[in-house]
Amino acid sequence: MNWSLAAYSVLAWAAQPLLKRKLRKRAQAEPGYAEAVPERFGHYTPPHFGADGKGQWVWVHAVSLGETRAAALLITELRAALPGMRLLLTNGTATGRAQGRKLLQPGDVQVWQPWDSRKAVRRFLKQFQPAIGVLMETEVWPNLVAGCHQAGVPLVLANARLNAKSQAGAQRWPSLFLPCYAALKAVWAQSEQDAQRLRSLGAPVRAVLGNLKFDVQPDAGLLAQGTAWRAASPRPVVIMASSREGEEEQWIAQWVGRKFHGVAGQCQWLIVPRHPQRFEEVHALLESAGLSVARRSQWGSSLPPMDVDVWLGDSLGEMPLYYAASHVGLLGGSFEPLGGQNLIEAAACACPMVLGPHTFNFAQASQNACEAGAAFRVLDMEQGVQLAAALARDAQGLDRARHAALEFAQSHRGAAKATAQAIAAIVCLKPARTP
Incomplete structure (x- = not known):
């Protein structure tokens, strides 16, 4: 047993009341934080929500507004590379969720990122059973990674970046974070410096593909x-x-x-x-x-x-x-x-x-x-x-x-298409269900 992960899981479970209080406070200024709060703990309405997309969900997690904008570029290329996909989009902030709503097409689903407790993650994965999970930039969470590994869901980190401060923080808890990064299926870094830091934590860096945000086309x-x-x-x-x-x-x-x-x-x-x-x-x-x-x-x-x-x-x-x-x-x-x-x-x-x-x-x-x-x-x-x-x-x-x-x-464009093609080489979508 990984005792560091076990201790972390206890703390994540114990922190749930604090999270709910924080969400109530944030909702006073940003009402979006009061929306669908049970989703953050893996409870969905109706109970069969998302069942018709099992095996077809390409799950993309973009925590905030900036990551969601970068994810939009990747999602466009993913739809071209994986014609049978259905998008499962998760976000962590109200601005990210509002921006992400604009990316949905018929048959897609958007829910909150599950809180990183064992039970919330387990309920999320059981509910949707995604074909693959794509985390954007920095969103590596211990129970989320461990839960995907146990459920056989390949989890990748796209547009990955890691600054020196975050690297040092992860290295202070090697028994928690080194297995976490090592359990990822693939990592595609923004820069060689990011790649080196990620490799130092055991992450399987496949390539340096650049920053997706260069592919933005301003309105x-x-x-x-x-x-x-x-x-x-x-x-x-x-x-x-x-x-x-x-x-x-x-x-x-x-x-x-x-x-x-x-x-x-x-x-x-x-x-x-x-x-x-x-x-x-x-x-x-x-x-x-x-x-x-x-x-x-x-x-x-x-x-x-x-x-x-x-x-x-x-x-x-x-x-x-x-x-x-x-x-x-x-x-x-x-x-x-x-x-x-x-x-x-x-x-x-x-x-x-x-x-x-x-x-x-x-x-x-x-x-x-x-x-x-x-x-x-x-x-x-x-x-x-x-x-x-x-x-x-x-x-x-x-x-x-x-x-x-x-x-x-x-001069730095092209990362979105290259990343989508790399993801498509990993994922295996099940045939679409017929009514």
């Missing part, structure tokens, strides 16, 4: 709308994209401290918080600093007001619009020790980014973008504001950076 309508905003603005537009806790305060300090009041005031700032539950908080924070703010949710299809200090991007699913509206941007999550957010979508929209010192979640993509001239590294928010504002007013330098960003995004 043409949103790009056109954003371009119209940018053309209408009398000042160059600078976005702080997917900002996280503490970063808006850092930015405000530059403004209120008047170090960059002049240079910052020459730009139209667009701030888009990473998490929707922070929209109200960030709005209040900006106004308390004496800044005039216009919220995206209030101007609809009209052009944004041009006489305010900040546009606040308080909407979901419009990042291509925001990037297309911007001349240059600051990368959220990189000015606090949070690992940075994804810069690939910005590059695909021809928006060069200024990165803070913390990009360990996307280390290889960030390094490659800087080498290509599609992104620029700074030490702190002070340098970031200064560089972004200066680049936004440098017509020739900005033009070079925008072309470099677009070329960078286009």
Whole structure:
């Protein structure tokens, strides 16, 4: 018996009341967390739910919004490679679930990711009996992997990444995590650095296929709308994209401290918080600093007001619009020790980014973008504001950076198709059931 897994399982079981309380609290700000809560513990209504797809389910797990967007690219290619498949999509966050709902076709099913307790995992696998499980990026859970191994469900990790901090954490508990990674059927890594870290944990890395997110095709309508905003603005537009806790305060300090009041005031700032539950908080924070703010949710299809200090991007699913509206941007999550957010979508929209010192979640993509001239590294928010504002007013330098960003995004495509073909080589779908 693996005593580490047994102890982990006891803790996961004991934590269920805490999870339910957390979901109730989260639901106050995001009602989606109150939806179908029993699914998180492996209870489904009606009892036969999903039975008609047993042996045909291609199960894809994408925990949050970013992973779900990447999964969308893979799912399109999987449908082409596996014509008989039915999609079983699981998510862990309300934003991921809302985005994932758009990916469903008739006959597909979406449920919550089962809580990583033995019983919840066992009920999930018995209910659906998937032909294969595809975990996106980092979602390796001990009981989930062990349950699939015992049930004979091949489980793979696609678009896999592992930063040094997570690697060190897993290595501190080798008896729990090394068997977990070793039990995966296959792993396809984003970069060679990710592959090396995953191999150190015993993961069966088959290949380095690149990052699925390079295959994104921004919505043409949103790009056109954003371009119209940018053309209408009398000042160059600078976005702080997917900002996280503490970063808006850092930015405000530059403004209120008047170090960059002049240079910052020459730009139209667009701030888009990473998490929707922070929209109200960030709005209040900006106004308390004496800044005039216009919220995206209030101007609809009209052009944004041009006489305010900040546009606040308080909407979901419009990042291509925001990037297309911007001349240059600051990368959220990189000015606090949070690992940075994804810069690939910005590059695909021809928006060069200024990165803070913390990009360990996307280390290889960030390094490659800087080498290509599609992104620029700074030490702190002070340098970031200064560089972004200066680049936004440098017509020739900005033009070079925008072309470099677009070329960078286009030159790394192809991971979605390659990953789908690798998955198709493993899975064996049963014939579709007839009524």
